[in-house]
Amino acid sequence: MKILLAGYNLDYELISELKQKSSITEDLTPETISAAYARISRSPKPVNELRGLARAEVEKARQSNRNIVFAMGHSSVAEHAVFNIDVLGVSRLLVEEIEKFRLCSFTEKSQRYVLFNKDFVVPDEIWRAGMTNLFVETITAQNDYYHELYEKLRPFVFEQNKALAENPSNKSMLEGWAKEDARYAISMATQTQLGMTINARNLEMMLRRLAALPLAEAREYSTKLYDATKDIAPSLIRYTTPANYDKLIRKNLAVDAEKMFQKSTQKAKSQKPAAVNLTGATANADIRIAASLLFSSSQKDYATCLRQAKKLAPKAKKDLFKIIFENLQPHDAVLRELENVDLLYELVVSSSCFAQLKRHRMATIITQEYDP
Template sequence: MSEVKARVELLAHTPEPLSLIYAAFRQCYHAGDVADMWPRLLAGDISREKQAAFVENIMASGHASPIEHVSFTFALSGVSRALTHQLVRHRIASYSQQSQRYVDASDMNYVMPPAIAANPKARERFLNFMDEVGSAYRDLKAMLEEDGRGSSSCEDARFVLPQAAASSIVVTMNCRTLLNFFEHRCCTRAQWEIRGVARTMLSLCREVLPEVFRHAGARCERLGYCPEGEKFTCGRYPLPERRS
């Protein structure tokens, strides 16, 4: 058993993402068939600058549904079950997560919160508990195997595993879902672990498709004020009623 840190990898994204979004937007306002335009886009006859300007202008008007045609797939590892429980609440997405039912967790890795790591007494108690969990899991698994459960013993032994247990998950989101995800999870009010993962995902998205993700992030960064209200604001941006 050992402590692990989050790792975020971009596995794949829709090919020619800007051109595909441009074509989808153009179809909404174009009398012809964008299938006839597609070869020209791939050949570079319509510059990236022209495509970007068109896409950003239309998105600024509030029309965003065509960006759903482009998706990004990430592999997240070294993240806690606490994080993945938050992640899967973003429902317009696809997930494939490492199963605690089938994967033996006898040597479970774990994620330690920074606040606990910074407190010597809390850190010691946390590590002791991780050892206790590991011991209980292995004992229960062995007892169930003796009862003839075989490899299926993992599915019941897992009930003692904590939210700190490390996991791996593959997630695919379209651009519109990603923008919403970043609005909520890049906010300083988001839980520290998923906020860090979201910011890394955003950085990777910006490298591929800056035209869509240049202004993505916490809502306050786009709005110029904090929409969370006086009770929850972090103070980085003024509240609506305090704007000049």
């Protein structure tokens, strides 16, 4: 067995500085990694030699990527090229669109640990509508109240949690609780920042989808993101213009849905949903999980495991489930067998609550537009 380190992240400014100080003339690009790994399936050479060949002939590596990723359709090759992106001066609203891409990594400026200043984004739509003055006045008032609210909430939180407040190490946590509550006053236009790690395949998808959104800030973001990355891996990022599918799918669905409700014979008004409503769940969930555990822990087919799971007495099922939880520590991931059971919730939440909910990107989260 041999394990070789093929690459790791470096700061872009450091890469540029090192290149200037060295005699390197060829492009420094993650495309060579993608090209080398793509050749693994068709070459007898060791992968470290393939990487060396790709580095020596960057243009040949790029042509290989174009053929394999786009002509042959092996898009996963582009996932070996990874970018670290600083995103600054964007609105909270745009961040929600960015973080819909579940296979990327994000670290966002925390509204719990950082007391936000009064910076905010003025949407292009507001400027073109001639409503900038009213918008700025409104957001300024909200931001002023946010800071005023924090100053009042901070002593209240400390007073309500005297035992915790006695320990100086809890100061930051308690102040964070006050900031969390105060943030209900700030708008989605509030300016924030995040760090993003994204592979070339998801980068291309993000560029295309955000360029298709009606939000002007999203389209500007797509353009600037492309400008920042286009010269680094041109062989892996090709289809960046919005397709009709991305531009029209939501619009067409909204039009059709409106027509359906207009034709509906039901005249009763829709009732306001509860804040939390369990609308669906996998039937016989405990049996499904038990069958999955038996399947992965034996050489029996699933039908046999399902029949056995149905025969288990409640105590036997409970004992089986105890096994998968008994040694579980806070940072352990539970077994994938539990993913065979789904719970479907309808939630009515604020934007502040959704800021926490959207972190769980591997969940299937479907949202409506904000209702002012």
